Amino acid sequence: MSLSAKLDSIDLRILDLLQQDATLQIADIAAQVGLSATPCWRRIQRLKDAGVITRQVALLDPQKVNVGVTVFVSVRTNNHTQAWLEEFRAAVQAIPEVVEFYRMSGEVDYLLRVVVPDIAAYDRVYKRLIASTPLHDVSSSFAMEELKLTTALPLSYVQ
Amino acid sequence: MSLSAKLDSIDLRILDLLQQDATLQIADIAAQVGLSATPCWRRIQRLKDAGVITRQVALLDPQKVNVGVTVFVSVRTNNHTQAWLEEFRAAVQAIPEVVEFYRMSGEVDYLLRVVVPDIAAYDRVYKRLIASTPLHDVSSSFAMEELKLTTALPLSYVQ
């Protein structure tokens, strides 16, 4: 967890590969970036220790686990107190159907991405939401089609 | 890639673990779900073959790769033709800063999540967006705080 050292272009290529597929063998990665296994392994360790690579996870097919419907929920409040936020935050974070949750600038105060099997299930999440804390306005938009969804961050801005 | 067989509660516990940490050793997972290594390994293989587990990726710290700013972009079009959609889709999918991209119901036609280092960088993405295809209306909302962001899907709806 040392302070982030600078990343060179080989580090970026390694990160790019691991963002796409973390099951790649070190020897394969090494070959693709023009290194042998040992220095490649050391670089990956360094990236983990520095906290650049935070975790390694399995991604599931939403359809196969029956959460093929994505809903974006815009929330406005008229209670802008610390206590209210803490209560709302805790309640929302505990809802597993909420996979993203942001405090926003502008018109909307909070934006949530919720995944559910169908509209009926969304309605139950909605009721759980409005039961948690007093909300001034809640507006739901359904995603009709998922055109892009990636965990890979762009690497062009790395210092 | 066989047709998805039913998943029992042990499969769900395995998926739950792998969604959190795909570096877990099979022996550890097996112990946690009350199995020995071999049947646990076979279940994981089955889940991969069935397409329930789609991939295994490394997640990076957005701050560490200098994309700490998240922007949601709402797009409206007045050109609802197939040709326009194809052009827009291809243009947006090619922008690496766009990490999510949905066609929506309701007021907004498309919703994008964009990650960038700062507002100036967002402006360049914005200009690239409006240069790609004619858009009727584009509205940007900045995330002030990321309260929850997970790749782990809820497993309570699995048939």
Next chain:
DNA sequence: AGTGAAACGCACACCGC
């Protein structure tokens, strides 16, 4: 910082239940 080889440990196959 990189290379090559050696040692270790785990994923994976085979077999029996």
Next chain:
DNA sequence: GCGGTGTGCGTTTCACT
């Protein structure tokens, strides 16, 4: 279907450049 034992292979270490 589950469990145990083994073996090959990939990861990780070490000695050296």
